[in-house]
Amino acid sequence: MTVSLMAFAAACCLSSSGVTINVSCDRQNAVYGVGEEAVLSVEATSGDGAPTTSGKFSAGVDNFGTEEIVPRQEYDFAVSNPVRIKAKMERPGFMRLSVNMVKVTNFVWSVAVAPEQIRIATPSPPDFDDFWEAAVSRYDAEIQEDIRLEPLPALSTAELDVCKISLSAVGGRRIYGIFSRPKALEQGPFPLRLGGKGAGPSSFGRCGRPGQVTLEMNVHYYDAPAGTTKKDNIERQKKENAEWEKRYPARCGEYQVLGIAASREEYFYYGVILATRRVFKWVMRQRYVDAQDIAYSSTSQGGAFGLYMAALCPEISRLAVCVPALTDLCGFKAGRMSGWPRLIESQLDGQKDSAVANAPYFDAAIFAARVKCPVRFVVGFSDMTCPPSAVYAAYNNLMSSDKAIINGIGMTHLVRSEYYLMLDKWLEKKEGN
Numbered sequence: 001m002t003v004s005l006m007a008f009a010a011a012c013c014l015s016s017s018g019v020t021i022n023v024s025c026d027r028q029n030a031v032y033g034v035g036e037e038a039v040l041s042v043e044a045t046s047g048d049g050a051p052t053t054s055g056k057f058s059a060g061v062d063n064f065g066t067e068e069i070v071p072r073q074e075y076d077f078a079v080s081n082p083v084r085i086k087a088k089m090e091r092p093g094f095m096r097l098s099v100n101m102v103k104v105t106n107f108v109w110s111v112a113v114a115p116e117q118i119r120i121a122t123p124s125p126p127d128f129d130d131f132w133e134a135a136v137s138r139y140d141a142e143i144q145e146d147i148r149l150e151p152l153p154a155l156s157t158a159e160l161d162v163c164k165i166s167l168s169a170v171g172g173r174r175i176y177g178i179f180s181r182p183k184a185l186e187q188g189p190f191p192l193r194l195g196g197k198g199a200g201p202s203s204f205g206r207c208g209r210p211g212q213v214t215l216e217m218n219v220h221y222y223d224a225p226a227g228t229t230k231k232d233n234i235e236r237q238k239k240e241n242a243e244w245e246k247r248y249p250a251r252c253g254e255y256q257v258l259g260i261a262a263s264r265e266e267y268f269y270y271g272v273i274l275a276t277r278r279v280f281k282w283v284m285r286q287r288y289v290d291a292q293d294i295a296y297s298s299t300s301q302g303g304a305f306g307l308y309m310a311a312l313c314p315e316i317s318r319l320a321v322c323v324p325a326l327t328d329l330c331g332f333k334a335g336r337m338s339g340w341p342r343l344i345e346s347q348l349d350g351q352k353d354s355a356v357a358n359a360p361y362f363d364a365a366i367f368a369a370r371v372k373c374p375v376r377f378v379v380g381f382s383d384m385t386c387p388p389s390a391v392y393a394a395y396n397n398l399m400s401s402d403k404a405i406i407n408g409i410g411m412t413h414l415v416r417s418e419y420y421l422m423l424d425k426w427l428e429k430k431e432g433n
Contacts, residue, residue: 018047019055021101022082023109023410030111030381030409035090038111040097042075043082051081057101061087064096064110064387065336072098092117093336094381094388109410110381110388120365120393121338122330122356129370131264131361132312139274143168147282149179152204152226159183159210167279169221170271176224177217177279180208181288188288193295193427194280194309194316196302199256199325199340201233215283219272219301220255244268252346256301260343261351264358269326273362276305277312284315293317295427299415300340300386301325304364307394311370319371320423322378322415327365328390330356339365339390365394374402376426378419380411 026039042059044052060072067089075083087095092114100106125131147167155162155178165179182190195216197203202224208214218224222236237255244258248266259266284294295318296306303324310319324339331338338345343362347355360366375398379391395405406419 019052020045021057021099021107023097023099023107025111027111029407031115031407032088032111032113034092034114034117035088036113037086037088038095040085040087040109040111041082042085042097042099044077052077053081054078055101057099059083059085059097059099061085061095061097063089063336064094064389065332065334067335069095089113092119096382108382108384112381112388112392112407115388115392116396118389118392118396120328120363120397121332121334121336122360122363124366124369125360128361128366135265135270135274136277136312139170139278143170145278145282147279150226152178154226155204155207156180157207157210160208162207164204164226165215165217165279166223167275167282169275170265173221173271174223175218175221175272175275175279176202176204177215178204178207179215179283181213182211185288189290190288191293191295192283192289193297194283195296195298196276196305196309198298198300198302201230201237203230203233213283213286213289215279216298217276217279217305219269219305221271250347250351252341254341254346256341257343257346260358260362261347261355264361267358267362269362273305273308273312276309280309280313281315284313291315295319297321297423297427299323300413303386307364307367307371310373310375311367314372316373318374318427320376320427322419322423323380323383323386323413324364324377324391324394325386326362327368327386327394329359329363329365331387331390331393336389337387339393340386365390365397368394368397369399371398371400373400375400376403376423377405378408378415378423379405380408380413380415382410383408383413385413 022043024041032038055077058074061070069087094110096110098108150164152162160180162180166174166176169175190213193214197218202218202220245253248258255268258268297320299322303321304326306321310316327339329343344355377395379388
């Protein structure tokens with residue numbers, strides 16, 4: 001297993017009063033073994049870089065979950081600056097330092113403990129493969145392949161034709177995406193680049209690159225007409241959420257948690273997964289596509305769909321996912337934070353047992369075990385949306401013989417631009433690692 005460890009400067013937060021809080025640890029790669037002591041340093045400096053001699057903050061260390069490692073207490077920079085907090089954990093995972101200072105900062109910073117040993121909290125259901133094989137067969141048999149292309153002249157260029165693409169999903173619904181291809185199709189075949197959107201309303205902003213065929217799919221069941229605004233799509237999103245919540249009440253009324261307690265087939269993403277697979281298969285069959293150069297890349301919700309699609313579409317030859325969502329959905333069973341969207345925790349109390357039974361069929365970490373192509377991951381050590389333990393649970397479940405992970409030390413859910421550049425070079429086969 002190849003692991004790429006990228007060490008970066010300590011996390012920091014600059015206040016309006018000019019006080020900067022820096023957090024670091026005594027190991028450059030921020031990775032420790034089980035039972036090894038980590039020394040976490042919290043330092044305050046003034047605008048000229050000199051250590052401050054006053055100011056109090058509270059801090060505590062946990063396991064990105066329910067296990068308290070260092071109880072929260074108050075510290076005083078007048079007594080010590082930097083403040084050093086020692087912590088260790090007796091099992092694989094992440095130790096999360098939470099720092100709170102009035103009028104200055106409120107953030108977390110984490111180190112890894114034997115991350116290569118983190119395992120998914122819930123194993124694959126015995127009938128996982130049978131379920132998805134039957135779902136695909138039923139969808140293909142019952143729903144006609146009615147892919148539609150709507151030209152988008154405003155987004156097209158001298159080299160590319162850009163279209164909105166849509167197709168039927170289950171329940172009489174449709175899903176939508178953006179598709180581009182070179183105008184000079186006779187010069188093909190061209191590389192195919194696939195992707196999916198992060199969480200939130202639909203959008204159609206990515207238009208592809210010259211010399212490539214690109215397809216990026218939304219997950220929603222509403223159209224966003226050409227010229228639509230972000231505000232318009234937010235309103236469409238609210239309407240879709242409200243319609244789904246009427247049928248599937250939950251503690252959280254967002255699309256990503258609705259329907260899972262009713263059945264696997266009624267979960268919001270069920271129909272999206274099947275329709276996305278179909279449209280990917282459709283574009284892969286086109287004569288102008290290079291079947292030997294098909295790659296997928298995306299982030300968060302889109303990262304989860306990368307794992308879904310690479311498992312269901314073995315034609316994908318390279319996969320790059322950043323801070324993938326929908327991984328380790330039952331992480332709470334291991335006493336740690338479950339992956340986004342905290343699917344079980346978002347259900348009403350009487351619905352949680354059925355949600356626990358259905359959730360593994362949509363856990364991207366379980367799909368990861370079916371992925372055979374080369375894969376690159378990015379994880380944010382301080383990501384409170386897609387926690388690092390959940391991302392590592394998926395990474396460690398990959399069966400690919402060619403995989404690597406970039407450790408974003410101090411990184412939250414906002415992926416650093418240099419990581420996207422590294423992955424882009426790898427996807428385009430400009431670098432071997």
